[in-house]
Amino acid sequence: MKIVTANRLSDGRVIYAGAGNQPVEQLAQASVLDEATAEIVLADVAGRPDVFVNPYLFDVQDRTPSGRDRLKERIRSAGPTVGHSVVGGVG
């Protein structure tokens, strides 16, 4: 399964494609998509460059990043692991 992610144009924050392909900030709110649907959603958000910058897909299992870039996606979803400035952390 896959999730569509990008950075938000206005402030660069991590966003995901959620219900109705609208941008959402939390991984928990992202739409979990099969391969074919994910490609369609990716194409849709790529057509909205005023919101979604550099959109791409990553693999998830039970809504948890699972592919080769799983650590990067965990850090993107939870913030830096270095102990200051942002909420959360993936340690």
Add this chain to the structure above:
Amino acid sequence: MYRYDEFDHALVRERVEEFSDQVARRASGALTEDEFKPLRLMNGVYLQLHAYMLRVAIPYGVMSSRQMRRLGHIARTYDKGYGHFTTRCNIQYNWPALTDLPAILSDLADVEMHAIQTSGNCIRNTTTDVFAGAADDEIEDPRPWCEIIRQWSTIHPEFSFLPRKFKIAVIGAGKDRAAIRTHDVGLQIVKGEDGETAFRVFVGGGQGRLPHIGQEIASAVPAADLLAYLTAILRAWNLLGRRDNIHKARIKILVASLSIEAFREEVDKHYATLRHEDLRVPEDEAERIKAYFAPPPFEDLPKVSGPFDRAMLADPDFARFARNNVRRHRQPGYASLVVSLKPVGGVPGDITADQMDVVADLAERYSFDELRAAYEQNLVLPHVKLDDVPTVWRALREAGLATANADLATDVIACPGLDYCSLANARSIPVAQALSRRLADLDYQERLGPVRINMSGCINACGHHHVGHIGVLGVDRKGEEYYQITVGGSPDEQAALGDIVGKSLPADEVAPAIQRTLDRYLKIRAEGERFIDTVRRVGPDPFRDAIYETLDATA
């Protein structure tokens, strides 16, 4: 300190206006990301994992208190209350909004700062010895020559679209405190046969995927011909350098493939046509610029200081700070102070807005209004009276900035790594933090003496791991973070690349392995040997054995 003239002011203001318009057009959708990306990169704006990142230029690492306060204001107003000093002596902000960038650049322009040429395939911020103008072993202050290079290189029409980025470093002493042989061009001020200022030139150094130590291309270029010689080097590379492969587009690859002799011939051809033309540095202009870097009005003071000596006797913590973070000064009765940005468990190079204000106040009051950014990701107060050092130390301690570890094992250089950087394969800051906590005992660190430990989260080597006495490189192994260890690198006048000691380690094994390496050094060192001396004497094998000796039960 150099002050902008009307041309500098106009150029920076025009750039702010131009970029403000570009940001507005991007925000409105009139520009696509592909169209906008090269424009933002020309203004130091990256898009990283979590946000935009703005890299602000600090030419040759020199700042006034006013500029430092403005950096703090930006951190507080537009970011999350802190900034990050880098190995190129720049400061980076990790969280600015796109729409705030014009205001930030305008605020910077108010204090003669900008973000031009902090990214892209151009001549980047020139760096130098952090103790320039203060070191007691200096032949000549390199800062005026850095400023001349800045003026020559800023938005240079021939060199704004180079094959790739180009970095220059300058030193004015025999001791290399700017790692010049790891730069595309390294310049060392020497005295020519006639006793006049000249430059020994190294070319083709660099780290990253294919690291090289710079080679000497000229032994004594006359100062007046410096810009002609630099132009000749850049022109030769611009004409011959590869553009078909990003990994082979650096000058180090061209120099290595041609040979230094053949590259020298190419450079000399251009130099012959350039050296007697308009690029000759006018003596009166060089003197005008040097006047901005004239020594501050030092007092005539004795070499020793009663308050300093009494504080040494009275307070062991101060004595430790004095041993490790206070450097000799060319002027009797003065010292340079290293302000460590490496507290135990901290993020190397990070400083809060409030701490920036403290350091700015101390510089204004005790260091002739001057601050330096060191490539080791620390700050320096360059000219402090010995009498005042105890007072300054107490203020630094109050602000959490008095960690007495300059040049010791926890003075770790580390890139942002995968916590922030979109290029990284692995994290580097948490590994540095773990090491910092493990080696926190300053008695142990002092017993070790100077050790340079460098960490990078990818092969691009922003943490200079190739030239760390101990280097740590994060690599991706099927989606897991592993770390390759090197031993024996050195960034100084005996510059060398470290040797890879063996298979990479998982993250939690790095700090224990490094401690075993340091413990092994304590066992085998000869009298008076620094860590790097021992490595050079015995080679990497004893340290390889220590690294892979055992898994650490306390890790």
